[in-house]
Amino acid sequence: MICLLPEYNNTSCDITGEPMQQAVGAFARGATGRVCLVMAMEKPEGAQLSTLDEIQEWAESIPNGFLDY
Numbered sequence: 230m231i232c233l234l235p236e237y238n239n240t241s242c243d244i245t246g247e248p249m250q251q252a253v254g255a256f257a258r259g260a261t262g263r264v265c266l267v268m269a270m271e272k273p274e275g276a277q278l279s280t281l282d283e284i285q286e287w288a289e290s291i292p293n294g295f296l297d298y
Contacts, residue, residue: 230256230284231255231256231278231279232254232256233251234253234266242270243268244270245270245271249269249271251272252269252270252271253270253273253278254268254269255267255268255269256284256296256298258287262291262292262294262295263294263295263296263297264284264288264295264297264298265296266298284296
């Protein structure tokens, strides 16, 4: 899942190293159930965005799941 992360704007993209204008974060679930930010990148064209609240809801959708952000 990805969501806008405006606090990362003007920081380096994890893919290109260039400053980001519309930063998004990619979140993934690990084996323990923890969901965390794994990459910050420039928003891809046509990206389907989630809100941070939706990502937290997804993180907590399994027993002992949580968002570590």
